Amino acid sequence: MNREKVIFAFFIVLALTLNFGFFIGEISNPHHHNEYELFAALVTSLICTVLKFGDRTHVGALMLATSLVADLQLVAAAVIWGYAVQIGGGLDEMILASIVSLSGGALMANILSVVLLVVETVMVRR
Amino acid sequence: MNDVIYILLRRLRAPLITLIVVYAVSVLGLVLIPGEDDQGQPWSMGFFHAFYFVSFMGSTIGFGEVPYAFTDAQRFWTLACIYATVIAWLYSIGMLLALLQEPAFGRLMRRRAFVTEVQRLREPFYLVCGYGVTGSLVVKKLAARDIRSVVLDLEQERIDAVEMDGLSIRVPRLCADAALPDVLHDAGLRHQCCIGVLAMTNDDQANLSIAIASKVLVPERMVISRTESDVTTANLDSFGTDLIVDPFRSYADYLVLTTHAPYTHLVYDWLLNPRHRHMATVHKRREGRWIICGYGRFGRALFSAFRQAGVELTLVDEGSPDLVLAGQHVRGIGTEAVTLEEAGVRDAVGIVAGTFHDADNLSIIMTARALNPRLITVVRQNLGENDLVFQHSRADFVMEPGRIIANRILAQIKTPLLPVFIARMLSEHDDVWAHVLLNRMSHVVGDRELDSWGIRLCEEQTPALLMLQQGQVLKLRTLMKDPRDRSCSLACLPLMHRRGDEVRLLPGELLELREGDEILFCGLSTALHQMEWTVNNYNLLQYLLTGQDHSHTLLSRLLRSSGER
Numbered sequence: 149m150n151r152e153k154v155i156f157a158f159f160i161v162l163a164l165t166l167n168f169g170f171f172i173g174e175i176s177n178p179h180h181h182n183e184y185e186l187f188a189a190l191v192t193s194l195i196c197t198v199l200k201f202g203d204r205t206h207v208g209a210l211m212l213a214t215s216l217v218a219d220l221q222l223v224a225a226a227v228i229w230g231y232a233v234q235i236g237g238g239l240d241e242m243i244l245a246s247i248v249s250l251s252g253g254a255l256m257a258n259i260l261s262v263v264l265l266v267v268e269t270v271m272v273r274r
Numbered sequence: 275m276n277d278v279i280y281i282l283l284r285r286l287r288a289p290l291i292t293l294i295v296v297y298a299v300s301v302l303g304l305v306l307i308p309g310e311d312d313q314g315q316p317w318s319m320g321f322f323h324a325f326y327f328v329s330f331m332g333s334t335i336g337f338g339e340v341p342y343a344f345t346d347a348q349r350f351w352t353l354a355c356i357y358a359t360v361i362a363w364l365y366s367i368g369m370l371l372a373l374l375q376e377p378a379f380g381r382l383m384r385r386r387a388f389v390t391e392v393q394r395l396r397e398p399f400y401l402v403c404g405y406g407v408t409g410s411l412v413v414k415k416l417a418a419r420d421i422r423s424v425v426l427d428l429e430q431e432r433i434d435a436v437e438m439d440g441l442s443i444r445v446p447r448l449c450a451d452a453a454l455p456d457v458l459h460d461a462g463l464r465h466q467c468c469i470g471v472l473a474m475t476n477d478d479q480a481n482l483s484i485a486i487a488s489k490v491l492v493p494e495r496m497v498i499s500r501t502e503s504d505v506t507t508a509n510l511d512s513f514g515t516d517l518i519v520d521p522f523r524s525y526a527d528y529l530v531l532t533t534h535a536p537y538t539h540l541v542y543d544w545l546l547n548p549r550h551r552h553m554a555t556v557h558k559r560r561e562g563r564w565i566i567c568g569y570g571r572f573g574r575a576l577f578s579a580f581r582q583a584g585v586e587l588t589l590v591d592e593g594s595p596d597l598v599l600a601g602q603h604v605r606g607i608g609t610e611a612v613t614l615e616e617a618g619v620r621d622a623v624g625i626v627a628g629t630f631h632d633a634d635n636l637s638i639i640m641t642a643r644a645l646n647p648r649l650i651t652v653v654r655q656n657l658g659e660n661d662l663v664f665q666h667s668r669a670d671f672v673m674e675p676g677r678i679i680a681n682r683i684l685a686q687i688k689t690p691l692l693p694v695f696i697a698r699m700l701s702e703h704d705d706v707w708a709h710v711l712l713n714r715m716s717h718v719v720g721d722r723e724l725d726s727w728g729i730r731l732c733e734e735q736t737p738a739l740l741m742l743q744q745g746q747v748l749k750l751r752t753l754m755k756d757p758r759d760r761s762c763s764l765a766c767l768p769l770m771h772r773r774g775d776e777v778r779l780l781p782g783e784l785l786e787l788r789e790g791d792e793i794l795f796c797g798l799s800t801a802l803h804q805m806e807w808t809v810n811n812y813n814l815l816q817y818l819l820t821g822q823d824h825s826h827t828l829l830s831r832l833l834r835s836s837g838e839r
Contacts, residue, residue, distance in 0.1 A: 184302075187321055191298040198291050202284025204277075230322035 156199055160265055163192040163218065164258040171251050176241035181248055186229070190222040193254070196261070207268045214261040221254035278379075278386055285373050289366035296362040300328045300355040307351055311342045319348075332359035384448065385460065391446040392462040397422050400687070401461055401468055403452035403484050404475035405432045407658040407676025408500065408683070410439060412472060415684050417441040424461050424468075426452040428475070453480040455487050464491055472683060473499040478506040485515050498686060500679045502571065517693075519682045521675035522572045526579035528678075529626070529652060529671065531700075533561060533585055537708035542696060544715055544724045545796065546681045553716055555670065563622045565590060567608035567638050568629035572654055572673070576626060588617045609637040614645060624650035628673070632660050639669050689728030691794040695770045698779055711780065718765050718797050725799040726769070729753070729809060730792045736809035740789060746819060750793065751783040757807045757814040760821060764804050766797025 166189040173180025197215040200208065225247045232243045304324035311317040319327075323341060330337050331352065344352065373379055399422035402409050406427075413423050413436070425447040427433050433449045450457040452475060462468045471488040473481035478501055485499045498517040501507045510518045531539040543551050564580060566573050569591040580587055590608040606613035607629065619625065619642050627638035632655060639651040653669040655661075664672045685692045699708070715724060731739050742748060750771070756762040771781035772792040778785075781793070795805070807814050817823045 183321065184305075187298075187302065187305075191294060194294050195291055198287055198294065201287055201290075202280050204280055226321070230320075230325075233320060234322050 157265060159192060159196045159199055160258075160261055163189065163196045164255070164262050166192055167218070167222075167251060167255045167258050171248060171255050173248075175248050176245040178239060178244055181244065183229070186222070186226060186247075186251065189251070189254070190219075190226055193218045193222055193258070207264055207271075211261055211264050214257045214264065218254040218257040218261070221250045221257065225250040225254070278382055281379070281382070282373065286366070286369060289362075289369045293362050293366055296355075296358050297328055297332065300332070300351075300359060301325050303351045303355065304328065304348065307345075307347050309342065309345050309348050317342065328355065328359070331356060332363065334360060385450075388446055388448040389460045392424055392460065392465065395422060395424075395446075395462065395465065395467055398467050398469040399424055399462070399465075400470045400472055401458075401463060401488075402426070402472045402474065403458075403480070404473070405436060405447075406474070406476060407674070408474045408679045409472075410435065411677065411680035412474070412683055412687075413445060414439065414441065415680075416687070417443050417445070419688075421687075426450060426457065426461050428452070451480075453477075453483045458484065458487055463488060468492075468495065470496040470498065470687065473497070474679065474683075478502055482506055482509060485510055486513060489513050489515070496686075498683050517683065517686050519679045520575075521678045522575040523579070524682060525572070525673050525675075525678050526575040529576065529673075530579045530583045530585070532650075532671075533564075533580075533624075534583060535705045535708065537705045537712055538699065538703070541699065541708045541712055541715070544712070545692060545696065545726055546685050547677075548681070548723050552721070553712065561623065562586070563588060563618065565608075565614075565617050565619060565622050565625045565642075567591070567625065567627050567635075568654075569593065570628065570630060572628040573626075576628065588622070590614070590617050607634060607638075609634055609641060611641055611645060614638075614642055619645045619649070622646070622649065624652065626652040626654075628652075628654045630656060632656050632663075636663065636667055639667065643668075685726075688726055689794060691728040691770060691772065691792060692726055694772070694777070695779065695794055698770070698777065703779070714767055715796065718767050722798060724796055725802060726794065726796040727802050728792060728794050729805070731787060731789050738808070738810055738812045738815045739787070741812050741815075742819075748787045748819075749783065750781060750785040750787060752815075752818050753787075753793070753805060753808060754783065754795075755808075755818050757804055757811075757818060760818050764797065764801040766795045766801040766805070768793055769796050770794040 166185060170181060170185040170189050193215065197212070197219055200212040200215050203209070203212070228243065228247050228250070229239070232239050236243070301321065301324045304319050304327060305321055307319075309317050309319055327340065332355075334356075339348075400412075400416060402413055402423045403426045405413070405425050409425065409427070409432075413425060416423050420443065422443060423445055425433070425436055425445055427447070427449060428451055430449045433447050436445055436447045446461075448457070448461065450460075452458060452461075452473075455463075463471070471484065473484040475481055475484075481499045481501060485497045488495060488497045493514075496516045498519070499510050499515050500519045500521065501510060502520065502522070504520075507518050507520055528539070528542065531542060540551060540553065540555075563586040565588045566576055566580075567590040569577070569589060573589070573591070577587065577589065588602055588604060590604045590606055590613060592605065592607060604613060604617040606616075608614060608617070608627070614625075625639065625642045627635035627642075629635055629638075635653045635655070639653050642649055643651060650671075651669040652671040652673060653664065653667060655664045655672050655674040658674070658676060664674075685696075718724075729736060733740060739748060750768055754764050754766055754768070756764050768781050768783075769779065770793070771778045771785060772794075773788065773790065787793075795802075808818060809815075813823075
């Protein structure tokens, strides 16, 4: 067992599960979407990105790309949330729907990332 | 650039993750800890404010406690966060700086910069491997002619010397082993502007691998290599190296020439060496017995060359060399008078001090000259640093391998016509012919450096010459006139004219030129600059041909033709 691989896979899967946890629920119902979960998903996603740095293989490059996409969408969701609460008129249904749909996009990227991780593992067969 | 970024990112993984975690924990802590607003009502900080606060706290800017004054619990947490973020930042920046200062990283950056610089070259350049005495001379001379070069050398010191030599154009350089194919590739071996590869390292094997790599990749490109053994010479020759310079052998041939054809020797010397010998040096007696001290690589080459020319020889050496008759050999170094007396220095005409030690060599010629002041002295200089001493040694010939190779290579690079001329001169003409030629050369340049250059009548090199009007005939004399004043001549002399396979030495000034002709000139380098005007500028050429200095714009032509009517 390779400790580095465990940490790597742990963060990638965690990013996916946290993201999923935030995403699931009625799209515009504030009770279904927790602020802290979005924060955790964003932080985990950032850590994932850094972990993927420096891999020169083709699969590595793809994984980095998916991670960057997830970051981009989650940061956008967080910025919209912050803007709506602090400057805009508060968190209404429409705003929340767009935040959740952005996180849905990030979820797709995270799923791809996990698929790539599985593909790489299968290819290496160790 | 990619690998640099990859290495940077990979090494910065730990510091970046630390930063993210510390920031995340700090933000989360501030959000979770309950606070109070200015009315004393419970208030809890949102992620927005928490991130804002941590951002300026982490970079120790510190705008104060916003938006409301903190409670003690918040202050307690902030205290911990301040230290955590400062340490995380110090750690990250420290890692980054350590990485940037690492020698391996520096090497990588230099290599990348070098590769980019070479790739961006859009002018023809020479790839020079080895920046020793020879390499630096060649690069300097190339720079003087505005020809670019790319330098590779194994030692950083010599690479630094490129910068200190004060060249007029920028020379991309890299400290790396030129014998490695990937290094050669980075240095532009397959670059379409690379017009020649000069393998001038002091290692025969390295030269061999450079030459063969170049010939395999781009067979038609010029490759010049130096060599120090016959085995390598044969090997280099076998795959078509364009010029192979063996310093000892070529100097031996050069020296032998002086014994039986002093004027031919001088012509050769004037054309090849920038600091040429004065004509008066020819009046020493040369035919007779020579003494060679030292039977190393140089001594061996000299010995066989002299023997082929039928010169009587005496060898002075500590060992007992093979192939030498007992009567021709004296044991010793040659630095003592006794040994030299035994070798018969009093009735010899010349002495060659060719050992490995510069001090010994100087001592030999000093002693020999004391015994026989009329002796021709040839001294071998092994180290470039001893220049000053050797220049003042008053020896007739100073043999310095680096310079010899450089001169031979430069002759080839200046114009491929020059070696053809020299070969023809040596094979077809006698010393009287050379004497006449030498007088003409001396008349043209005096004591200044004799430069030589080739001109080929073609669209790229001499556009003006191909734009002649109907009925105009271009004679060789026209090229040699001064474009500033056609009644004056340029300080130059045509040495050779080549049309297809037909070669003519010292062509007459009335020779009519045609497209495709090649002419070799010698003279002052200022004359070359003036001649470039003539061959490139149509107006100047018309002035030289007709004596009329018209402007050839459409308007002036119209005006002129209406005036004539």
